Ligand SMILES: Cc1cc2nc3c(=O)[nH]c(=O)nc-3n(C[C@H](O)[C@H](O)[C@H](O)COP(=O)(O)OP(=O)(O)OC[C@H]3O[C@@H](n4cnc5c(N)ncnc54)[C@H](O)[C@@H]3O)c2cc1C
C-alpha cells in the first residue's frame with residue numbers, strides 16, 4: 026500500500042503568534058510552524074493502514090510550502106512517514122486554494138500511490154476545499170470526512186461522518202480520502218514550480234483569484250464573573266445569573 | 274443584467290439543509306444591494322422537496338434531477354451537472370453553506386470552473402461592485418475582509434451566521450435538464466446510519482449543555498443530560514469526549530465539529546481549547562463549570578463557576594426545578 030499524505034505547514038496555533046503581512050497574506054516567517062493538526066490525523070491513519078497491510082507499504086508526505094518547511098516536516102517523518110516531497114518556489118508565494126490544488130495535483134501526477142490522504146481543513150484560514158479540487162483535477166474517486174478507512178481488494182471503503190451519524194461509502198483505488206478524527210532515513214525531495222506541469226494559469230500571489238482587503242479585531246466579550254462558593258450557593262448564583270439575562 | 278447570485282441549496286434526507294435557508298436570506302440582502310438577480314439551485318436524485326423549501330426564500334429556484342445521486346456520495350454525483358449549468362447560465366457568484374457536503378462541492382466546482390473561493394464567510398456585503406467577505410481566522414483572533422480579483426467566485430458561508438427569514442411571497446421552482454460537463458468517478462453509498470438522539474440538533478438549539486473530558490466517562494454524561502433536560506436544551510461535547518467514544522460525533526462542537534450559536538452555552542468539565550472555542554464563542558451567554566481556576570474557558574466565559582461539576586450541575590438542575598415548581 027503506497028500512501029501520499031498531504032501535509033501543510035501552518036503557523037502553530039498553540040504559539041498564538043499568527044498574523045497577516047501587509048499584503049494580507051498569512052505571515053509564514055513571523056510564527057513558528059507545525060504540520061496542520063488535521064493532517065497529522067491523516068498521517069496517523071496512513072501509518073496504521075500501512076502497518077495493517079499484508080504487503081507493507083510506504084507513506085510519503087507531500088507539501089507545498091516555503092523552503093524552510095523541511096524543519097516542520099521532520100516531526101511528521103519522525104512519526105513514521107518514509108519520505109517527503111516538498112514543492113517550494115518563490116513564485117508560489119500567495120497562491121490561493123485553486124492554485125494550491127493545481128500544484129499539488131501536478132506533483133501527484135508524478136508520484137505512484139494507491140491512496141492520497143488529506144486533512145479535513147487547515148487551521149490557517151483554510152476552508153477544506155483543496156482536496157476536492159485535487160480529486161476533480163486528477164479524476165480520482167473522492168471520499169471525505171472518513172472516520173474509518175478500510176482497503177479491500179483494490180477498493181477502499183470508508184465511514185463518512187454525517188450530521189446525524191455516518192455513511193458507509195466505497196470506491197476503487199487509487200482514490201483520495203479526506204481523513205478526520207477517529208481515523209486512527211528519510212529524504213525530503215524539493216520540487217520547483219518549473220519541475221511540474223501545472224494546469225491553468227500560473228499560481229502565486231499575482232494570479233490569485235481572491236485577496237484580503239482589510240482586517241479587524243473581533244468585539245471582546247464583557248468581563249468574566251467568577252463564582253467560587255459551595256455547590257448549593259453556586260447553583261443559586263448560576264440560576265440568578267440566567268434569570269437576570271432572561272434566559273430562563 | 275450583471276451575473277446573478279446563485280444559492281446552491283443542499284438537499285438532505287429530510288428536505289433542505291437549514292444552512293441553505295440562511296444562505297438564501299443572506300443572498301437576498303446582497304441581491305438588493307447589488308441589484309442582481311438571486312437564483313437558487315438544487316441538484317439531487319429528487320430535488321423537488323428541497324427546491325420547494327428554498328423557493329420560500331428566493332424568487333426563482335432551478336431544480337436539477339440527478340438520478341445518479343441516489344446511491345452515490347452527494348458532492349461528486351452532482352458537481353458535473355452544476356458545473357454545466359453554471360457554464361450555460363453564467364451567474365456571477367455562487368454561495369454555498371460551509372458544511373461537509375458544501376465544502377466538497379465548492380472544491381469540485383472551483384477546479385471544474387477555474388473560479389476562486391472565499392471560505393467560511395461570517396458576513397458578506399456588497400462593496401465596489403463585488404462581494405466583500407468577512408471571515409474569522411486564527412481561532413477567532415482576527416476578522417479579515419476579502420474580495421475576488423475578478424467578477425466570479427464561490428463563497429462558503431458558515432452555518433448560524435445569518436438568521437433565516439422567508440421572503441414575503443414564495444418563489445417558483447423550475448425543473449431544468451442539464452447533462453454533466455464531466456463525470457467525476459463514482460463513489461458508491463453502501464449504507465446510511467442514523468445515530469441522532471431525537472432532541473433538537475445542536476446547530477438549532479437555543480440552549481446547549483456541553484460536556485468535556487472532565488465528565489469522566491459515558492456514565493458521567495447523565496449529569497450533562499439531566500441539566501440539559503432541566504434547561505430544555507440539547508447536549509453538546511468536546512472532541513476529547515467524542516474521541517473517547519462517550520458520545521457520537523454529531524454532538525461535537527468546534528473546528529472539526531459543528532459551529533453553534535445558542536442563547537446559552539453551559540460547559541461542564543471543558544478546558545476551552547482554541548479548537549473548541551471557535552465552535553461556540555459567539556453564543557449569547559457562556560457559563561462554565563470547571564474545577565481548575567486557570568482553565569482557559571475562564572478567560573471568555575461570562576460566568577465561571579470554579580468547582581466540581583458532579584456537585585454543581587445536579588445542584589443547578591435541582592435549583593431550576595425548585596424555582597419552576
Ligand atoms: C486539528 C484539531 C482539531 C480539533 N477540533 C476540535 C473540535 O472540533 N472540538 C473540540 O472540542 N476540540 C477539538 N480539538 C481538540 C482540542 O484541542 C482539545 O483537546 C479539546 O477541546 C479538549 O477537550 P476538553 O476540554 O473536554 O478536555 P480537556 O482539555 O482535558 O479539559 C477537561 C477539563 O475538565 C476539567 N475537569 C476535570 N474534572 C472535572 C470535574 N469533576 N469538575 C469540573 N471540571 C473538571 C479540567 O480542569 C479541564 O479543564 C481539535 C484539536 C486539533 C489538533
Ligand SMILES: Nc1ncnc2c1ncn2[C@@H]1O[C@H](COP(=O)(O)O)[C@@H](O)[C@H]1O
Nearest residue numbers: 031089143144146147151152153154155
Ligand atoms: N500547501 C499545502 N500542502 C500540502 N497539503 C495541503 C496544502 N494545502 C492544503 N493541503 C491539504 O488539503 C487539506 C485541506 O486544506 P484547505 O482546503 O486549505 O483547508 C489540508 O488538510 C491538507 O491535507
